[in-house]
Amino acid sequence: MPRDHQRPVLLPTADFDWIIGSDEPGAAHRIAQETSWALLDRVRSVADPAVVERVVGLAANDGIDDIAELWATAGPHSLAGMLWRLYLLRRVAAVDAEGTADMFRRGAEAAVTIDPVVAGAAEPVTPDSIVALCDTILRGVYAGDLASALDRAASYCRLMALGAASLADSRDEHDDAHAAELTTRALRYSAFANELHAGARRWREGSLD
Numbered sequence: 001m002p003r004d005h006q007r008p009v010l011l012p013t014a015d016f017d018w019i020i021g022s023d024e025p026g027a028a029h030r031i032a033q034e035t036s037w038a039l040l041d042r043v044r045s046v047a048d049p050a051v052v053e054r055v056v057g058l059a060a061n062d063g064i065d066d067i068a069e070l071w072a073t074a075g076p077h078s079l080a081g082m083l084w085r086l087y088l089l090r091r092v093a094a095v096d097a098e099g100t101a102d103m104f105r106r107g108a109e110a111a112v113t114i115d116p117v118v119a120g121a122a123e124p125v126t127p128d129s130i131v132a133l134c135d136t137i138l139r140g141v142y143a144g145d146l147a148s149a150l151d152r153a154a155s156y157c158r159l160m161a162l163g164a165a166s167l168a169d170s171r172d173e174h175d176d177a178h179a180a181e182l183t184t185r186a187l188r189y190s191a192f193a194n195e196l197h198a199g200a201r202r203w204r205e206g207s208l209d
Contacts, residue, residue: 032071032080033209040079043142056138059090076195077202078209085192086141086153090134097127100160104130107163118155150200157193161186 043055058067067087074080093100105125108116120136122129137156140149168182202208 028073029078032074033078035070036074036078036080036083040083040142040146047143049143052139052142055142056135059087059134059138060094064091075209076199082150082196082199082203082208083141085196086134086138086149089153089156089192090131090138093131093134097131101125101127101130103160103163103167104156105163106166107159107161110162110166111159113158115155115158118152119159120152121156147200147203150196150203154193154196154200157189157196161189161193164189 039055043051058064064087067084071080071084071087074084076082076085104119104121108119108121108125119133121133133156137149137153140146140152164182164186168179168186199208
């Protein structure tokens with residue numbers, strides 16, 4: 001058991017690859033583990049909706065920088081790594097809500113799986129609803145079943161990967177560089193989907209670090 005069609009704006013690679021340095025081997029990993037579990041345990045134990053909303057809202061302001069410093073290098077086998085990926089998805093959606101909504105819609109149209117149902121975006125998919133979806137996924141971490149939240153995020157990422165690939169195909173004949181950027185983004189979302197799905201399994205097995 002677990003522990004108690006406008007061209008979309010592409011974020012710089014740094015937004016996906018923030019790193020933390022340390023002079024002590026293993027220090028960053030230990031800090032990431034301790035802070036992520038402490039936050040999760042604290043918010044769940046309090047069970048106060050206002051506290052949940054404040055923690056969910058970290059991605060909407062400068063709190064994302066503090067999260068990045070603590071968790072950005074945490075691996076996908078860890079709770080910190082899972083939380084970082086969820087907060088990053090929320091931040092990306094906030095920075096380019098219109099482009100993210102467009103990418104999601106394209107992915108949902110191309111999907112032949114139940115991922116649109118699992119992700120559960122409100123229809124019609126709008127910039128506001130896509131940000132709200134990311135908030136709902138994060139809220140599920142602190143006030144619901146974490147494994148279900150991770151599975152929902154994995155479905156979201158699979159749809160985003162499909163949407164990015166679709167946009168890459170449409171741009172291929174007109175802008176090779178932009179198409180290449182979109183293809184890279186599709187691969188990144190696909191990797192996130194696999195990691196989040198594996199994280200959900202680890203949570204259920206009680207093996208998430």
